[in-house]
Amino acid sequence: MAPTIFLLLALLSIAESTADKGSGLKLELIRRRVSPGNVSPMVAKSQIWPETSEFIVKIAVGTPSTEVHAILDTGSDLFWAQCRPCVKCYQQTNPIYDPSKSSTFRTLSCKSPQCHLRGSGAACSGTDTCKYDYGYESGSTQGELATEKMAVTSRSGATTSFPEVVFGCGHNNSGTFNANEMGLIGFGRGAISFVSQIGPSVGGRKFSLCLMPYNTDPRISSSLSIGSGSEVQGPGVITAQLVRVSHQTYYSLTLTGISVGKTLVPYSMSGPLAKGNTILDTGTPQTLLPKELYGRLAAEVRRHIPSKPIDDTLCYKDNLGDLVMTLHFDGDVDLRLSTVQTFNKMPDGSFCFTAMGVDDNDALIGNSMMANFLVGYDIDNMTVSFKSTDCTKIG
Structure with missing residues (x-):
């Protein structure tokens, strides 16, 4: 889902993780189906779903946590989720993340080294809050940049937490997203991408994934691996x-x-x-x-x-x-x-x-x-x- 309006910032720092240094993650990829009208979703191995044509990563956000199902996207960087209060949010089946109920949510200031503006157009409000504006071919998201505790659960059931991941708290979101898609998690090469932020703590900025064919039984899942152990090796590579x-x-x-x-x-x-x-x-x-x-x-x-x-x-x-x-x-x-x-x-x-x-x-x-x-x-x-x-x- 390649962006058409680029994020007006560049990260200058990477969040620290509570994961063992160099230990990779294995997450489950879940496949969900998209109706024809909606076709327009480490080492960390976590859950991914294909949404007929989109693949969804499940990630816990905040303290106490809200489970966010985000489209896995190698064509963009920003991880964002629909966020209360909603100026304009598309319909969502699961509860919308509410930052006022999380003790670990922190908005970024424009003076923060993690909010380094580039390009034209104002990205900071009169309250000195670091804003973002990100667009795609099929929609857009606007809101504020913040840090938050994130956690992923591996196939083995182990949970790995990352205390200060930068993400977009989206108050104004539109496009062809469906009710099961609560946001989008960018796995691009940029500094703000999820894999770039957590990569150094799990064995490197690298990942592998295996996407199931369109007509696969949606109850069958495969894996996303991030960091150490995600390398693709062996005969036929x-x-x-x-x-x-x-x-x-x-x-x-x-x-x-x-x-x-x-x-x-x-x-x-x-x-x-x-x-x-x-x-x-x-x-x-x-x-x-x-x-x-x-x-x-x-x-x-x-x-x-x-x-x-x-x-x-x-x-x-x-x-x-x-x-x-x-x-x-x-x-x-x-x-x-x-x-x-x-x-x-x-x-x-x-x-x-x-x-x-x-x-x-x-x-x-x-x-x-x-x-x-x-x-x-x-x-x-x-x-x-x-x-x-x-x-x-x-x-």
């Missing part, structure tokens, strides 16, 4: 060097082309490729490709599938054949995709392509196309690793 782009949040790669079977569809038919033209974004379900590239790719997909599509779409009732696609990245890195990653099985039994064309020069690889890969992100070494995995069996 493909590692790519991330590209440093102007936006410090993104996990960016240079996509050179996509093969359908043995037929190569180049990223561009004219001009040099822009470095870092593709980002990995767990907060967006679909893969988004420049329209010109998508048009050529779609034609090739139709040519390779033996059955006829439904109407004028890339949806099929059955018989996708043995379609294999490959993402080609700069540095001779090739990521082979099966129909599990390229087609979602819909409730009516049909299969629909997981990519679409957009008016943009850059591409975005969404969470559907990353299904059944164990993906490891290493911020300090600027690498991302992929390993083909049955994510329903990751414990």
Whole structure:
């Protein structure tokens, strides 16, 4: 869920954690389903849910704690939750976090080293409170920045606490969020991201996750690992060097082309490729490709599938054949995709392509196309690793 309005601050310090230094976390990822109308969610291993197309992390906020279910998003940095009093909040099923009832909530002052403003526009109020304004393609959140005690529970049942995590207390929130999504937890490369804040206390700013396919039984969960032990290793691992782009949040790669079977569809038919033209974004379900590239790719997909599509779409009732696609990245890195990653099985039994064309020069690889890969992100070494995995069996 890549931001369109960037956060007007940069963190200059990292919260200390009560976790054992260097000890990683393993959290459960829970999958929840998003209706078609809503498709627009360490080592720390904690619970993650997929919300049909979004994956949700469960985290305890405050003292006494409120359980927050936040969309896991590698395309943004800020962790925020809906927060009372609400100027404008979308409907939420579970109780909204109330900072007035927490003994560990502390708003940040504009003079705080953790509230370092950049860019244009006022981010501080007349009361000297550090404000934030963060936007996405599908919505936005505004409120105040604060520190709060956070806690995550691992698969083993052990709870790890972090006493002063900076987060956004969102009083004005809108977009395509549904009633089960209580906020968003950013896992981008920026200093304010959750993994950047707790990483040094759990063995490093790195994490791995395994996202389940769209049609998986929602009662089945897989794992998010943060810090020590989250490394993706062993036979079959493909590692790519991330590209440093102007936006410090993104996990960016240079996509050179996509093969359908043995037929190569180049990223561009004219001009040099822009470095870092593709980002990995767990907060967006679909893969988004420049329209010109998508048009050529779609034609090739139709040519390779033996059955006829439904109407004028890339949806099929059955018989996708043995379609294999490959993402080609700069540095001779090739990521082979099966129909599990390229087609979602819909409730009516049909299969629909997981990519679409957009008016943009850059591409975005969404969470559907990353299904059944164990993906490891290493911020300090600027690498991302992929390993083909049955994510329903990751414990």
